Amino acid sequence: MRILVGSVSDCYKVLGIIHEHWRPLPKRIKDYIAFPKPNGYQALHTTVFIGDGNIVEVQIKTEEMHRHSEYGIASHLSYKQGGKGRDVLAWIHALLPKRSASQETKEEPPKDTPRWITELADYEEPSKNYKLFRERLTSDFFNHRIFVFSPNGDVVDLPxxxxxxxxxxxxxxxxxxxxxxxxxxxxxxxxxxxLKNGDIVFITTSENAKPNQKWIEMAKTSTAKRHIKNRLEKLGK
Known part of the structure; x- marks a missing residue:
């Protein structure tokens, strides 16, 4: 269930009203307004018992937060810039931390750079391969998002x-x-x-397990693909 309100203060008021009427599930209350996701996503999440053993996930957000989550970072930035047609990808790329010629020191981005942009520095050599950077960024951050749960109730934001x-x-x-x-x-x-919105995902592991080449094709995020490739290289595959 999604509830849209007019202001941030209204988000918290609505959350209080919901919890007055329905009991929340432990560890399922997430404040992404005070602590936004790395890609800038903001909302209040709660999951409540509504009777007969049923539960409902509720997302509470403002109109602007909803626009961001529905249409992605690129549309959000374009809206904030007044629809000037600016190349948002180039703008993000320019703000990423860059290494000096010696590769020993890294230039810091401007102080007002959004946190989720600085975290994109995990991309491999973004300043040297702009085409690859654009492809990965578009795939991971500009597509529609889904929100799934860990067994402990943590929300994971994925493309x-x-x-x-x-x-x-x-x-x-x-x-x-x-x-x-x-x-x-x-x-x-x-x-x-x-995966679909609201899925609860449990991963089984083993100390002797290892990824295989097919996982690279199955994975959608560049983060997963990068880790798989790095692990396979270390294993000599």
Whole structure:
């Protein structure tokens, strides 16, 4: 369930009203307004019991927050810039931290650079391969997003059509590298199964497990692909 309100203060008021009428699930209350996701996503999330053993996830956000989550970062930035047609990708690329010629020091971005942009510095050599940077950034951040849960109730923000492989590597590279299987909503699924909004994902692991080449094609995010490639290189595959 999605509730749109007029202001940030109204978001918290509505959250209070909901919890007065329905009991929230433990560890399912997330304040992404005070602590936005790396890609800038903001909202209040709660999951409540509504009777008869049923639960409902509720997202509370303002109109601007909704526009951001529905149409992605690029549309959000274009809106904020007044529709000037600016090349948003080039703008983001220019703000990324850059290394000096010696590669030993890194230039810091402007102080007002959004946090999610500085975190994109994890991309491999973004300043040297702009075409690849554009492709990965468009795939990971500008597409529609889904929000899935860990068994502990943590919300994981992923691109549309992400798989359990993407989920595992978004938690930690060790989880991805040691993954043996996945359960979605309590049922065993293949690792190339597209995840959907609200799915609860459980990853099984083993110390002896290791990724294989096929995972690169199954994964949707560049983060997962990069970790898989790095692990395979270390294993000599």
């Amino acid at each position: 549309l059509d992400s798989t359990p492989i993407d989920f595992a590597y978004s938690i930690h590279s060790d989880i991805g590298n040691k993954m043996t299987g996945a359960k979605v909503n309590g049922k065993l699924v293949s690792l190339d199964t597209p």
